[in-house]
Amino acid sequence: MKETQGRLIVALDVPSFEEARAIVDALGETVGTYKVGFQLFTAYGPFVVRYLQTLGKKVFLDLKFHDIPNTVASGVAAAVGLSVPVHDALDAAGRKGSRFAPLFMLTVHTQGGVEMMRAAAAAATKHALELGVARPLIVGVTVLTSDAGGGDVAALVLERARLAQAAGLDGVVASAREAAMLRNALGHDFVIVTPGIRPADAAAGDQKRVETPGDAIKNGSSFLVVGRPIVKAKDPQAAARAILDEIAGIC
Numbered sequence: 001m002k003e004t005q006g007r008l009i010v011a012l013d014v015p016s017f018e019e020a021r022a023i024v025d026a027l028g029e030t031v032g033t034y035k036v037g038f039q040l041f042t043a044y045g046p047f048v049v050r051y052l053q054t055l056g057k058k059v060f061l062d063l064k065f066h067d068i069p070n071t072v073a074s075g076v077a078a079a080v081g082l083s084v085p086v087h088d089a090l091d092a093a094g095r096k097g098s099r100f101a102p103l104f105m106l107t108v109h110t111q112g113g114v115e116m117m118r119a120a121a122a123a124a125t126k127h128a129l130e131l132g133v134a135r136p137l138i139v140g141v142t143v144l145t146s147d148a149g150g151g152d153v154a155a156l157v158l159e160r161a162r163l164a165q166a167a168g169l170d171g172v173v174a175s176a177r178e179a180a181m182l183r184n185a186l187g188h189d190f191v192i193v194t195p196g197i198r199p200a201d202a203a204a205g206d207q208k209r210v211e212t213p214g215d216a217i218k219n220g221s222s223f224l225v226v227g228r229p230i231v232k233a234k235d236p237q238a239a240a241r242a243i244l245d246e247i248a249g250i251c
Contacts, residue, residue: 004248007217008240009060009193011035011227017044017051024055026236030244033058033104035225049082049103056099060193060225064141066109069116073123076138079106080124083133103136105193107173110140110160117167139171139193140164142178154178161186176211176219183220194221199229199243213243217250 010031012020020040024031034057040048041063052059061079065072083102108120121138128135142157142164157178162185164172171191174182179192194216216224226243233239 004244005030005032006058007223007247008244009033009035009223009225010230010240011037011195011225012040012048012231013037013227014231015039015043017048020048021051023231023236024052024057027230027240028237030237030240032056033060033223035060035062035227037062046082050086053082053101053103054086054099056101058101058104060104060223061106061136064107064109065120066112067116069112069119072108072112072116073119076106076108076120077123077127079103080127080133080136081131083128083136084131102134105137105139105170107139107141108169110142110164110172114163114167117164117169121168137170137191139173139191140167140169141173143174154181158182158185161190165190171222176216176221179216179219179221191222192220193223193225195225197224197226197229197243199239199246213246214250217247 008031010023010027010033012023012034014020014023024034034052036049036059049059049061065075080103085100108117110117117140124135124138140160142160143153157174158181161172161174161182165186171193172182173193173195175196176194179194182190182192197211197213197216199212211219213224230236230239
Protein backbone atom coordinates (compact mmCIF):
# COMPACT_ATOMS: atom_id res chain seq x y z
CA MET A 1 0.00 0.00 0.00
CA LYS A 2 2.85 2.39 0.81
CA GLU A 3 4.27 2.16 -2.71
CA THR A 4 0.86 2.92 -4.18
CA GLN A 5 0.27 5.71 -1.67
CA GLY A 6 3.52 7.37 -2.66
CA ARG A 7 2.33 7.83 -6.23
CA LEU A 8 -0.56 10.11 -5.29
CA ILE A 9 0.10 13.81 -4.71
CA VAL A 10 -2.81 15.92 -3.46
CA ALA A 11 -2.77 19.52 -4.66
CA LEU A 12 -3.47 22.00 -1.87
CA ASP A 13 -4.74 24.66 -4.27
CA VAL A 14 -6.81 26.48 -1.66
CA PRO A 15 -6.67 30.12 -0.48
CA SER A 16 -6.12 29.68 3.24
CA PHE A 17 -3.98 27.70 5.64
CA GLU A 18 -7.08 26.75 7.58
CA GLU A 19 -8.56 25.07 4.51
CA ALA A 20 -5.27 23.31 3.75
CA ARG A 21 -4.99 22.06 7.33
CA ALA A 22 -8.58 20.80 7.26
CA ILE A 23 -7.86 18.81 4.09
CA VAL A 24 -4.69 17.30 5.53
CA ASP A 25 -6.51 16.41 8.74
CA ALA A 26 -9.39 14.85 6.81
CA LEU A 27 -7.04 12.73 4.70
CA GLY A 28 -4.98 11.59 7.69
CA GLU A 29 -2.56 8.78 6.92
CA THR A 30 -4.25 8.01 3.60
CA VAL A 31 -2.15 10.61 1.76
CA GLY A 32 1.56 11.17 2.31
CA THR A 33 2.47 13.79 -0.31
CA TYR A 34 1.07 17.27 -1.00
CA LYS A 35 1.64 19.89 -3.67
CA VAL A 36 2.16 23.48 -2.54
CA GLY A 37 1.85 25.96 -5.40
CA PHE A 38 1.70 29.69 -6.01
CA GLN A 39 -1.48 30.35 -4.06
CA LEU A 40 -0.54 28.94 -0.66
CA PHE A 41 3.15 29.77 -0.93
CA THR A 42 2.46 33.41 -1.81
CA ALA A 43 0.09 33.73 1.13
CA TYR A 44 2.08 31.80 3.76
CA GLY A 45 5.58 31.25 2.39
CA PRO A 46 7.76 28.49 3.89
CA PHE A 47 5.44 28.22 6.89
CA VAL A 48 2.98 25.97 5.08
CA VAL A 49 5.83 23.79 3.77
CA ARG A 50 7.30 23.48 7.26
CA TYR A 51 3.91 22.60 8.69
CA LEU A 52 3.50 19.69 6.29
CA GLN A 53 7.08 18.53 6.79
CA THR A 54 6.65 18.48 10.56
CA LEU A 55 3.69 16.12 10.07
CA GLY A 56 5.99 13.83 8.11
CA LYS A 57 4.33 14.71 4.80
CA LYS A 58 6.35 14.95 1.61
CA VAL A 59 6.08 18.31 -0.18
CA PHE A 60 6.07 18.90 -3.92
CA LEU A 61 6.94 22.60 -4.21
CA ASP A 62 5.39 23.70 -7.50
CA LEU A 63 6.68 27.24 -8.07
CA LYS A 64 7.83 26.70 -11.69
CA PHE A 65 11.08 28.65 -11.38
CA HIS A 66 11.72 30.47 -14.68
CA ASP A 67 14.29 33.27 -14.92
CA ILE A 68 17.92 33.79 -15.82
CA PRO A 69 20.14 30.85 -14.76
CA ASN A 70 21.74 32.56 -11.77
CA THR A 71 18.41 33.70 -10.35
CA VAL A 72 16.85 30.27 -10.73
CA ALA A 73 19.91 28.61 -9.22
CA SER A 74 19.59 30.88 -6.18
CA GLY A 75 15.88 30.13 -5.83
CA VAL A 76 16.43 26.39 -6.09
CA ALA A 77 19.22 26.53 -3.51
CA ALA A 78 16.89 28.37 -1.14
CA ALA A 79 14.24 25.69 -1.70
CA VAL A 80 16.77 22.96 -0.88
CA GLY A 81 17.30 24.78 2.42
CA LEU A 82 13.74 23.85 3.37
CA SER A 83 15.05 20.33 3.94
CA VAL A 84 16.91 21.47 7.04
CA PRO A 85 14.71 20.50 10.00
CA VAL A 86 13.18 23.17 12.18
CA HIS A 87 14.09 21.70 15.54
CA ASP A 88 11.60 23.71 17.57
CA ALA A 89 8.63 23.02 15.29
CA LEU A 90 5.61 21.77 17.22
CA ASP A 91 2.99 19.27 16.18
CA ALA A 92 -0.77 19.71 16.67
CA ALA A 93 -0.48 18.64 20.31
CA GLY A 94 2.23 21.21 21.04
CA ARG A 95 5.04 18.64 21.12
CA LYS A 96 8.30 18.89 19.23
CA GLY A 97 7.87 17.17 15.90
CA SER A 98 9.81 13.97 15.23
CA ARG A 99 8.54 13.09 11.74
CA PHE A 100 10.16 15.89 9.75
CA ALA A 101 10.31 15.09 6.01
CA PRO A 102 12.83 16.81 3.70
CA LEU A 103 11.58 18.61 0.60
CA PHE A 104 10.57 15.92 -1.89
CA MET A 105 10.34 17.62 -5.27
CA LEU A 106 10.25 21.04 -6.97
CA THR A 107 9.56 22.45 -10.42
CA VAL A 108 11.36 24.64 -12.91
CA HIS A 109 9.97 25.61 -16.32
CA THR A 110 11.62 24.01 -19.33
CA GLN A 111 10.98 27.17 -21.35
CA GLY A 112 13.89 28.67 -19.42
CA GLY A 113 16.26 26.62 -21.55
CA VAL A 114 19.06 24.11 -21.02
CA GLU A 115 21.46 26.53 -19.32
CA MET A 116 18.84 27.51 -16.75
CA MET A 117 17.86 23.90 -16.05
CA ARG A 118 21.49 22.84 -15.77
CA ALA A 119 22.13 25.66 -13.28
CA ALA A 120 19.11 24.55 -11.23
CA ALA A 121 20.27 20.93 -11.09
CA ALA A 122 23.84 21.91 -10.17
CA ALA A 123 22.70 24.33 -7.47
CA ALA A 124 20.42 21.72 -5.91
CA THR A 125 23.17 19.11 -5.82
CA LYS A 126 25.78 21.51 -4.45
CA HIS A 127 23.59 23.01 -1.73
CA ALA A 128 22.21 19.64 -0.64
CA LEU A 129 25.76 18.39 -0.14
CA GLU A 130 26.69 21.53 1.79
CA LEU A 131 23.70 21.15 4.10
CA GLY A 132 23.94 17.38 4.40
CA VAL A 133 20.36 16.83 3.25
CA ALA A 134 18.74 14.78 0.51
CA ARG A 135 18.57 16.54 -2.84
CA PRO A 136 14.94 17.01 -3.88
CA LEU A 137 13.82 15.77 -7.25
CA ILE A 138 13.74 18.53 -9.87
CA VAL A 139 11.18 18.23 -12.65
CA GLY A 140 10.63 20.52 -15.60
CA VAL A 141 7.19 21.77 -16.60
CA THR A 142 6.66 21.10 -20.32
CA VAL A 143 3.23 22.22 -21.60
CA LEU A 144 0.46 23.11 -19.14
CA THR A 145 -2.47 20.69 -19.07
CA SER A 146 -4.86 23.65 -19.47
CA ASP A 147 -3.56 23.86 -23.05
CA ALA A 148 -6.02 21.98 -25.26
CA GLY A 149 -3.16 20.84 -27.42
CA GLY A 150 -2.87 20.16 -31.10
CA GLY A 151 -0.75 18.39 -33.63
CA ASP A 152 2.50 19.89 -32.36
CA VAL A 153 2.00 19.59 -28.59
CA ALA A 154 3.33 16.05 -28.24
CA ALA A 155 6.42 16.93 -30.25
CA LEU A 156 6.98 20.03 -28.13
CA VAL A 157 6.59 18.06 -24.89
CA LEU A 158 9.10 15.48 -26.08
CA GLU A 159 11.58 18.13 -27.22
CA ARG A 160 11.43 19.92 -23.86
CA ALA A 161 11.65 16.63 -21.95
CA ARG A 162 14.78 15.63 -23.86
CA LEU A 163 16.34 19.01 -22.99
CA ALA A 164 15.39 18.54 -19.33
CA GLN A 165 17.03 15.12 -19.24
CA ALA A 166 20.15 16.44 -20.97
CA ALA A 167 20.36 19.28 -18.44
CA GLY A 168 20.35 16.86 -15.49
CA LEU A 169 16.76 17.17 -14.30
CA ASP A 170 15.12 14.12 -12.79
CA GLY A 171 11.99 14.31 -14.90
CA VAL A 172 9.17 16.45 -16.21
CA VAL A 173 5.59 17.46 -15.62
CA ALA A 174 3.41 16.41 -18.54
CA SER A 175 -0.10 15.17 -19.19
CA ALA A 176 -0.91 11.47 -19.16
CA ARG A 177 -1.53 11.67 -22.90
CA GLU A 178 2.21 12.18 -23.42
CA ALA A 179 3.35 9.80 -20.66
CA ALA A 180 3.69 6.66 -22.81
CA MET A 181 5.68 8.55 -25.43
CA LEU A 182 7.99 10.01 -22.78
CA ARG A 183 8.45 6.69 -21.00
CA ASN A 184 9.41 4.95 -24.23
CA ALA A 185 11.78 7.72 -25.32
CA LEU A 186 13.46 8.61 -22.03
CA GLY A 187 13.66 5.39 -20.08
CA HIS A 188 12.32 3.69 -16.97
CA ASP A 189 14.03 5.93 -14.40
CA PHE A 190 12.87 9.28 -15.82
CA VAL A 191 10.25 10.82 -13.52
CA ILE A 192 6.92 11.75 -15.11
CA VAL A 193 4.59 13.83 -12.94
CA THR A 194 1.06 13.98 -14.28
CA PRO A 195 -1.47 16.68 -13.36
CA GLY A 196 -4.91 16.89 -14.95
CA ILE A 197 -6.00 13.60 -13.37
CA ARG A 198 -9.74 13.12 -13.22
CA PRO A 199 -11.66 10.01 -12.11
CA ALA A 200 -14.13 8.85 -14.75
CA ASP A 201 -17.07 10.53 -13.01
CA ALA A 202 -15.33 13.88 -12.30
CA ALA A 203 -15.67 17.14 -14.22
CA ALA A 204 -12.60 18.25 -16.20
CA GLY A 205 -12.88 21.89 -15.07
CA ASP A 206 -10.27 24.09 -16.76
CA GLN A 207 -8.06 21.12 -17.63
CA LYS A 208 -8.09 20.01 -21.26
CA ARG A 209 -5.63 17.11 -21.60
CA VAL A 210 -6.99 14.89 -18.80
CA GLU A 211 -6.93 11.16 -18.10
CA THR A 212 -8.17 8.81 -15.39
CA PRO A 213 -5.74 7.61 -12.69
CA GLY A 214 -5.64 4.11 -14.14
CA ASP A 215 -4.91 5.31 -17.67
CA ALA A 216 -2.14 7.59 -16.40
CA ILE A 217 -0.42 4.71 -14.59
CA LYS A 218 -0.82 2.46 -17.63
CA ASN A 219 0.78 5.16 -19.77
CA GLY A 220 3.84 5.32 -17.53
CA SER A 221 3.22 8.19 -15.11
CA SER A 222 5.36 8.09 -11.96
CA PHE A 223 3.25 10.42 -9.81
CA LEU A 224 -0.33 11.65 -10.16
CA VAL A 225 -1.31 15.14 -9.00
CA VAL A 226 -4.97 15.33 -7.99
CA GLY A 227 -6.69 18.43 -6.65
CA ARG A 228 -10.38 19.17 -6.95
CA PRO A 229 -11.65 15.56 -7.24
CA ILE A 230 -10.27 15.01 -3.73
CA VAL A 231 -10.26 18.38 -1.96
CA LYS A 232 -13.78 19.28 -3.15
CA ALA A 233 -15.24 15.83 -2.49
CA LYS A 234 -17.88 15.36 0.21
CA ASP A 235 -15.61 12.67 1.65
CA PRO A 236 -12.00 13.53 0.68
CA GLN A 237 -10.59 10.39 2.29
CA ALA A 238 -12.98 8.12 0.41
CA ALA A 239 -12.14 9.92 -2.85
CA ALA A 240 -8.41 9.49 -2.22
CA ARG A 241 -8.82 5.82 -1.35
CA ALA A 242 -10.79 5.20 -4.55
CA ILE A 243 -7.93 6.66 -6.58
CA LEU A 244 -5.36 4.65 -4.64
CA ASP A 245 -7.40 1.48 -5.25
CA GLU A 246 -7.48 2.26 -8.96
CA ILE A 247 -3.69 2.76 -8.96
CA ALA A 248 -3.19 -0.49 -7.03
CA GLY A 249 -5.26 -2.34 -9.59
CA ILE A 250 -2.76 -1.36 -12.31
CA CYS A 251 0.54 -1.66 -10.39
